[in-house]
Amino acid sequence: MECPVSKLIKAIxxxxxxxxxxxxxxxxxxxxxxxxLHEQGYSYLTMxxxxxxxxxxxxxxxxxxxxxxxxxxxxCCRSINxxxxxxxxxxxYKGTSRERFSAIGIGYSLYHQAxxxxxxxxxxxxxxxxxxxxxxxxxxEMESLEQRIIEIALDVVKEAISCGDLPKETSPIxxxxxxxxxxxxxxxxxLEHSDIPLQDLGFSPTVQLLWLNTQKFLDGYNWLPLxxxxxxxxxxxxISSDLYANEIEIINKRKKQS
Amino acid sequence: MECPVSKLIKAIxxxxxxxxxxxxxxxxxxxxxxxxLHEQGYSYLTMxxxxxxxxxxxxxxxxxxxxxxxxxxxxCCRSINxxxxxxxxxxxYKGTSRERFSAIGIGYSLYHQAxxxxxxxxxxxxxxxxxxxxxxxxxxEMESLEQRIIEIALDVVKEAISCGDLPKETSPIxxxxxxxxxxxxxxxxxLEHSDIPLQDLGFSPTVQLLWLNTQKFLDGYNWLPLxxxxxxxxxxxxISSDLYANEIEIINKRKKQS
DNA sequence: ACCTGAACACCGTTCAAGT
DNA sequence: ACCTGAACACCGTTCAAGT
Numbered sequence: 001m002e003c004p005v006s007k008l009i010k011a012i013x014x015x016x017x018x019x020x021x022x023x024x025x026x027x028x029x030x031x032x033x034x035x036x037l038h039e040q041g042y043s044y045l046t047m048x049x050x051x052x053x054x055x056x057x058x059x060x061x062x063x064x065x066x067x068x069x070x071x072x073x074x075x076c077c078r079s080i081n082x083x084x085x086x087x088x089x090x091x092x093y094k095g096t097s098r099e100r101f102s103a104i105g106i107g108y109s110l111y112h113q114a115x116x117x118x119x120x121x122x123x124x125x126x127x128x129x130x131x132x133x134x135x136x137x138x139x140x141e142m143e144s145l146e147q148r149i150i151e152i153a154l155d156v157v158k159e160a161i162s163c164g165d166l167p168k169e170t171s172p173i174x175x176x177x178x179x180x181x182x183x184x185x186x187x188x189x190x191l192e193h194s195d196i197p198l199q200d201l202g203f204s205p206t207v208q209l210l211w212l213n214t215q216k217f218l219d220g221y222n223w224l225p226l227x228x229x230x231x232x233x234x235x236x237x238x239i240s241s242d243l244y245a246n247e248i249e250i251i252n253k254r255k256k257q258s
Numbered sequence: 259m260e261c262p263v264s265k266l267i268k269a270i271x272x273x274x275x276x277x278x279x280x281x282x283x284x285x286x287x288x289x290x291x292x293x294x295l296h297e298q299g300y301s302y303l304t305m306x307x308x309x310x311x312x313x314x315x316x317x318x319x320x321x322x323x324x325x326x327x328x329x330x331x332x333x334c335c336r337s338i339n340x341x342x343x344x345x346x347x348x349x350x351y352k353g354t355s356r357e358r359f360s361a362i363g364i365g366y367s368l369y370h371q372a373x374x375x376x377x378x379x380x381x382x383x384x385x386x387x388x389x390x391x392x393x394x395x396x397x398x399e400m401e402s403l404e405q406r407i408i409e410i411a412l413d414v415v416k417e418a419i420s421c422g423d424l425p426k427e428t429s430p431i432x433x434x435x436x437x438x439x440x441x442x443x444x445x446x447x448x449l450e451h452s453d454i455p456l457q458d459l460g461f462s463p464t465v466q467l468l469w470l471n472t473q474k475f476l477d478g479y480n481w482l483p484l485x486x487x488x489x490x491x492x493x494x495x496x497i498s499s500d501l502y503a504n505e506i507e508i509i510n511k512r513k514k515q516s
Numbered sequence: 517a518c519c520t521g522a523a524c525a526c527c528g529t530t531c532a533a534g535t
Numbered sequence: 536a537c538c539t540g541a542a543c544a545c546c547g548t549t550c551a552a553g554t
Binding site: 041042043120123124126127128129131132173176177179180182183184185186187188189190191193194198209210212213215216217218219220221 | 299300301378381382384385386387389390431434435437438440441442443444445446447448449451452467468470471473474475476477478479
Binding site: 060 | 518519520521
């Protein structure tokens, strides 16, 4: 499945008028799709509705995206890009290596807390039956973004090792640490937004739990300074207000509404 | 959506001939569905194909399950039941509280390694758009099974606290530990079976990584005896061969084939 | 060269007719 | 009382016709 339009847009120097218009329309389509998703849920997201919302025909949508799944994958790419920005800021945060790594985790959970529909997209994209229908090009694009975002976290781990905050022996399993927190956050994310009543199961709010569990996990790896030598609550509050004021605001706004 | 048949089967003392036949047919349907899923993947699982495989009409399938999602959810329930059996054995394993808790984790990852399609079902069921279409009764059934399986793990944590293997202060967040490993395993499971080339991302095989990360996590919580005082590889091998010979065999068989 | 929307294929679900 | 399968609704995808 080739998308005629994407070839044009992706041309290295993008900027003929036509190309700008196409790129703009693609954003319009994605915005509309996100809107429908946000307001009516995934079951309501159909190509007909998207076409109607953007006031183009379905054929035109298919000039931009080779399939519905391709479109949803593009939404995911936008989210990952947002996360890359947040992670980059977190990695450059002034503080210990451990604080910066923790800041990445906080960013991840707050972002998805602020944009629950995004979390669902990510989840849907991971299903094999869905993944099969995404064009190779789009999939490659997403995977390269995932590479980059992992790299950001991995770099902080490597830094911690080289400055002695983490034991030298950790070096061969540096990516194990990243995978550990990634899977923990990802899993928690899905378990939370799946309408499973976590409270009924006896679990307290996810963001806090993730924070605590991350600290214990990093303690287990002996990432200095240990949480027993730190005021963890203060650290959480400082990081989240220093770095993620936007997300906090969105989350609070939603809380007020409900 | 009511399922006429389920009322009959669920009658408290099940055993008229008719009821037995119905229960048997329900198993047949589920077996067939699982087969299609296993051999052709989720995209091939349609109600038509299931009906054809069991040699009943679609209407009859709908007498057993109120929707396709309901059927898939039933498959999930079967899996959770299998897991409950494994977890129960793990919790009764002869060894320290930490070994028994670890054994539960190993069981989880080996089960899903041995039955990858099951992992995908679980994943699909967690999507909200899918969940909406499951009958309340079936959803309640699954949630009660989830309750039970969590309880098994939670009991081991509580035991560890009361016998001093875990610090007394852990008590109020006992379920935090369970949630931590649950989310870590669940997240890793999805990330692994989503065709993301974890190797390319620099990650080593998931089961080992999960094992290592679990140990570090439990170390962080100071669950005695610490992994630094233990031969972890030997422990992993002992537990998996003592408890999970079946799963290991299935996994090895698959490896040989490919 | 690009856009359109009717037409098609597929699939989940229902229900009137049959036994 | 139970089973059947034709009929329906919905939705993703295509492509001949139009500009």
